[in-house]
Amino acid sequence: AKAVKEEDKLYRYGGVLYPVILAPEENLKALEDIEARPDDVMLVAYPKCGFNWMVAVIRKIISAATGQGREDSKPPLIEFFGPEQLQHFAQAPSPRFIGTHMHPDNIPSSFTKKKTKILVIFRNPKDTAVSYYHFSNKNPVLPSAESWDMFYKDFIAGEVAWGSYFDHVLAWEKKMDDPNVLIITYEELKQDLSKGVQRVSDFFGFNLGEDTVNSIADRSTFRAMKESSHSSHGNMGSIFFRKGEVGDWKNHFSQAQSEEMDTAFEKHLAGTQLGALLNY
Numbered sequence: 231a232k233a234v235k236e237e238d239k240l241y242r243y244g245g246v247l248y249p250v251i252l253a254p255e256e257n258l259k260a261l262e263d264i265e266a267r268p269d270d271v272m273l274v275a276y277p278k279c280g281f282n283w284m285v286a287v288i289r290k291i292i293s294a295a296t297g298q299g300r301e302d303s304k305p306p307l308i309e310f311f312g313p314e315q316l317q318h319f320a321q322a323p324s325p326r327f328i329g330t331h332m333h334p335d336n337i338p339s340s341f342t343k344k345k346t347k348i349l350v351i352f353r354n355p356k357d358t359a360v361s362y363y364h365f366s367n368k369n370p371v372l373p374s375a376e377s378w379d380m381f382y383k384d385f386i387a388g389e390v391a392w393g394s395y396f397d398h399v400l401a402w403e404k405k406m407d408d409p410n411v412l413i414i415t416y417e418e419l420k421q422d423l424s425k426g427v428q429r430v431s432d433f434f435g436f437n438l439g440e441d442t443v444n445s446i447a448d449r450s451t452f453r454a455m456k457e458s459s460h461s462s463h464g465n466m467g468s469i470f471f472r473k474g475e476v477g478d479w480k481n482h483f484s485q486a487q488s489e490e491m492d493t494a495f496e497k498h499l500a501g502t503q504l505g506a507l508l509n510y
């Protein structure tokens with residue numbers, strides 16, 4: 231493979247940084263042409279909030295409810311779709327399952343018009359930053375940070391792939407009362423995965439019984455997913471399933487960084503319901 235300089239791995243589109251190899255400009259430009267369906271199943275998460283975890287859970291829910299769908303294929307991010315995948319997506323049978331890391335304003339408007347149900351995952355911003363730091367350093371399509379301190383600065387400034395986490399959560403908070411949007415947190419999934427699986431299944435209108443829900447939860451723990459990561463994610467598997475815990479930020483943040491983030495958090499999110507949701 232051709233060596234790409236670290237600073238050339240991201241480019242700016244609409245003011246936000248994206249990875250040039252995964253989500254090139256032509257992909258993002260073509261997004262608005264997507265025709266949504268009311269029974270599409272959409273998953274949204276800022277990077278490192280537990281997207282791959284919920285991809286696995288949702289695939290198992292769809293497969294249990296409909297008897298169709300593979301449980302182990304690549305995460306279906308719409309911004310990674312080139313022309314061929316877009317065409318394939320347009321013709322796929324319902325229920326189609328797709329996801330994105332994009333800010334809600336950049337999600338194709340057809341999904342709102344068709345009232346597609348959207349599941350959104352939030353995670354405590356400090357844990358998200360730590361997870362993103364390790365992931366960026368291991369993923370060849372993202373720039374490696376010189377140090378945790380450097381990554382932390384970029385994260386808090388929103389100068390990372392898919393932009394500012396604060397902007398992302400703020401925009402979703404405005405849609406919390408929309409019946410077609412369900413916000414669930416990484417932390418509540420960690421606390422009671424069966425309950426989370428049941429909520430997600432009910433939200434999308436798949437009526438699964440308790441035994442099925444419990445079986446899906448058992449097969450979707452961090453340990454189970456890490457063990458099967460090679461078949462689900464190939465050689466990249468190990469980098470998607472790093473630690474899977476709540477509170478790892480305490481091993482990375484300095485006291486000053488933690489306080490600075492608290493202040494930034496309060497400034498951005500004051501007067502919203504996000505404090506409790508983000509485990510603050």
Ligand code: A3P
Nearest residue numbers: 278279280281282283361451452471472473474
């Ligand atoms: P850590 O880096 O803190 O371990 P994403 O899929 O959005 O990229 O998020 C990745 C994060 O979710 C990683 O966090 C990963 O370990 C964690 N994760 C993945 N599967 C999980 C599971 N089944 N249970 C708990 N955490 C999981």
